[in-house]
Amino acid sequence: xxxxxxxxxxxxxxxxxxxxxxxxxxxxxxxxxxxxxxxxxxxxxxxxxxxxxxxxxxxxxxxxxxxxxxxxxxxxxxxxxxxxxxxxxxxxxxxxxxxxxxxxxxxxxxxxxxxxxxxxxxxxxxxxxxxxxxxxxxxxxxxxxxxxxxxxxxxxxxxxxxxxxxxxxxxxxxxxxxxxxxxxxxxxxxxxxxxxxxxxxxxxxxxxxxxxxxxxxxx
Amino acid sequence: xxxxxxxxxxxxxxxxxxxxxxxxxxxxxxxxxxxxxxxxxxxxxxxxxxxxxxxxxxxxxxxxxxxxxxxxxxxxxxxxxxxxxxxxxxxxxxxxxxxxxxxxxxxxxxxxxxxxxxxxxxxxxxxxxxxxxxxxxxxxxxxxxxxxxxxxxxxxxxxxxxxxxxxxxxxxxxxxxxxxxxxxxxxxxxxxxxxxxxxxxxxxxxxxxxxxxxxxxxxxxxxxxxxxxxxxxxxxxxxxxxxxxxxxxxxxxxxxxxxxxxxxxxxxxxxxxxxxxxxxxxxxxxxxxxxxxxxxx
Numbered sequence: 001x002x003x004x005x006x007x008x009x010x011x012x013x014x015x016x017x018x019x020x021x022x023x024x025x026x027x028x029x030x031x032x033x034x035x036x037x038x039x040x041x042x043x044x045x046x047x048x049x050x051x052x053x054x055x056x057x058x059x060x061x062x063x064x065x066x067x068x069x070x071x072x073x074x075x076x077x078x079x080x081x082x083x084x085x086x087x088x089x090x091x092x093x094x095x096x097x098x099x100x101x102x103x104x105x106x107x108x109x110x111x112x113x114x115x116x117x118x119x120x121x122x123x124x125x126x127x128x129x130x131x132x133x134x135x136x137x138x139x140x141x142x143x144x145x146x147x148x149x150x151x152x153x154x155x156x157x158x159x160x161x162x163x164x165x166x167x168x169x170x171x172x173x174x175x176x177x178x179x180x181x182x183x184x185x186x187x188x189x190x191x192x193x194x195x196x197x198x199x200x201x202x203x204x205x206x207x208x209x210x211x212x213x214x215x216x217x218x219x
Numbered sequence: 220x221x222x223x224x225x226x227x228x229x230x231x232x233x234x235x236x237x238x239x240x241x242x243x244x245x246x247x248x249x250x251x252x253x254x255x256x257x258x259x260x261x262x263x264x265x266x267x268x269x270x271x272x273x274x275x276x277x278x279x280x281x282x283x284x285x286x287x288x289x290x291x292x293x294x295x296x297x298x299x300x301x302x303x304x305x306x307x308x309x310x311x312x313x314x315x316x317x318x319x320x321x322x323x324x325x326x327x328x329x330x331x332x333x334x335x336x337x338x339x340x341x342x343x344x345x346x347x348x349x350x351x352x353x354x355x356x357x358x359x360x361x362x363x364x365x366x367x368x369x370x371x372x373x374x375x376x377x378x379x380x381x382x383x384x385x386x387x388x389x390x391x392x393x394x395x396x397x398x399x400x401x402x403x404x405x406x407x408x409x410x411x412x413x414x415x416x417x418x419x420x421x422x423x424x425x426x427x428x429x430x431x432x433x434x435x436x437x438x439x440x441x442x443x444x445x446x447x448x449x450x451x452x453x454x455x456x457x458x459x460x461x462x463x464x465x466x467x468x469x470x471x472x473x474x475x476x477x478x479x480x481x482x483x484x485x486x487x488x489x490x491x492x493x494x495x496x497x498x499x500x501x502x503x504x505x506x507x508x509x510x511x512x513x514x515x516x
Contacts, residue, residue: 173406179481180401 023054422473
């Protein structure tokens with residue numbers, strides 16, 4: 001009985017990973033195409049549908065971790081997916097004025113390459129039991145994380161005036177629960193979190209890389 | 220007797236080891252280490268017995284009151300101890316004082332000063348009675364905590380890492396300001412008079428009960444803090460292990476019933492989860508130390 005479940009699990013995860021891989025491949029392809037044909041202002045419009053789909057699908061990974069389908073701890077997937085969803089839905093989708101910014105291009109390309117490598121790696125592992133070029137992925141993050149994070153921070157920063165002006169997602173006082181929420185201040189807080197958060201994450205990835213490279217050296 | 224000190228990586232920590240009296244205590248060893256290394260005062264030292272490599276057991280921490288002989292194997296007159304630096308330490312008194320000082324000072328700032336001008340609101344005109352009572356309740360609470368820190372609580376030998384000062388102050392000071400902002404807000408909406416009275420009344424009763432719990436805990440130890448782990452008895456301790464946390468949680472509930480802010484309730488939830496974790500750990504510890512604890516509780 002146990003092995004049938006294992007097969008089912010592998011089948012499901014293979015399909016999941018390869019589907020999302022295709023999504024991100026589309027994003028990269030359409031982004032580069034739009035960049036070449038129309039310029040950076042049109043990248044978002046070209047990639048919007050597969051981007052929203054592929055990025056939102058990542059929520060499944062939290063579920064996978066919670067029910068024990070995969071080994072990744074929820075504590076590390078949650079902030080990563082959180083920041084991605086915040087940028088995708090909370091900034092880009094919510095404030096159209098920012099969509100033409102050039103940082104959208106660098107963001108989308110950084111994310112797409114990272115995810116293409118990541119999902120193909122997991123897709124191969126689940127489907128075939130092994131995956132080559134683990135080292136490739138570990139080393140690309142050295143470039144893609146700084147470019148991705150800078151794009152994220154930059155886009156939040158440049159979106160601030162639009163956030164303030166639109167009053168979107170704000171909840172004002174007076175009300176009987178004496179509660180208020182200001183999306184503008186929340187965005188500033190988010191920027192603040194990137195200050196300690198980014199070096200912490202990067203340092204963690206460096207450690208992962210060192211460990212995996214030394215392990216493969218021993219083999 | 221000769222004591223060899225190693226770091227956790229196995230390197231000799233003090234070259235040549237230390238020579239101590241056969242009747243020396245762990246405290247004497249700590250003093251000797253401090254004298255040799257100057258930097259590592261006793262509360263910074265974590266001294267453990269070596270654990271065989273591969274073993275997943277938790278190392279035995281040396282008790283400062285015991286004599287070194289108690290840790291020696293058989294008749295040997297030598298001892299190997301593993302040393303770890305815990306980093307700069309502060310006494311719990313110091314830690315608590317700075318944690319509680321923040322809320323005590325920051326909250327009145329939002330009440331008395333035209334802070335809201337900087338958030339874009341005109342100067343406040345109306346102050347509701349509940350906001351004044353909340354100020355008194357809040358400040359009394361943190362004043363009580365500081366007084367208890369200096370006059371009631373009997374701290375064991377333990378200290379806390381210096382980094383905890385920043386972490387704990389961030390927690391108390393941020394939440395204190397967050398709650399103060401909303402309770403003293405110019406657009407604050409008060410609850411009914413009855414609800415306010417129930418909230419504060421219940422809160423005051425719980426604060427008194429909490430104070431009594433602290434007295435009971437204090438009497439378990441002698442003035443220098445020795446006494447270690449004991450089972451608190453009497454009053455609410457007959458019902459829960461950490462009645463002091465229970466009364467503290469309910470006291471905050473009273474404050475929130477009276478002031479009704481999301482900020483206050485968020486704080487309540489976070490504080491409750493932290494104290495619940497502590498209480499579960501203490502209950503487990505007491506069960507381990509006093510294995511008959513379970514039969515009655």
